[in-house]
Amino acid sequence: MFFDKCQPLTLSASDGQNITVRIEINPRAKRLILRLDEANREAVAVAPSKRHLKAAAQFATDRRDWIAARLAQLPQQTGLVEGALFNLRGAPCExxxxxxxxxxxxxxxPPQQLSLPGDPETVSRRAARYLKKAAREDLADAVERHCATLGVAARKVSVKDTRSRWGSCTSDGGLAFSWRLIMAPHSVLDYVAAHECAHLLEMNHSPRFWAHVARCCPDWKKERDWLRRHGRALHAVTV
Structure with missing residues (x-):
């Protein structure tokens, strides 16, 4: 997808909070769009073309108090540094x-202790490497189990730092997941794996698709609800 990035705006909300709005041009957009970039704690105003730039800037300006309120609701960010507490497989870890x-x-x-002997300046990178490896192993195990239940095979299982989706399935059978699922309870990770394995049979969200998910994960609605309520906290862990 093509994006043309423009100079960001700095706006002041009515409560005095300064907020950053990034302006982007996306020819595929059918209208002006305003969304949050939770990782960078800023808003993004999307315009369909250059001639809509001023309208996009005004669109964001008119909604600056809404942006400030939404940003204030985001979970506090936690860095993967010495002494940091975060969740690993749903349980506190230091x-x-x-x-x-x-x-x-x-x-x-409790809490679990993730020991990372070495240079303090590289601890964040080493912690992320450990978590991504653990996520890849847990997801590979879950995918293998669910594929056996459904009678399908995944071509490849990979982990990424995705922001908009927890998992994806390509038409040729490749499955990709957010490594941040390793911080959620294992049952939640298991549900996302089941969800993507079901897409190997149905590339849609039809009743037949959800029936496949239920075969692998009977409590899928509960796990999906957990992600909807707590997913932002997983993205608040910074590397």
Missing amino acids: ITLEGPGRRASLAPG
């Missing part, structure tokens, strides 16, 4: 630089 040996290790809690 990052420490102390531990046996020189390799990353996980000790039971």
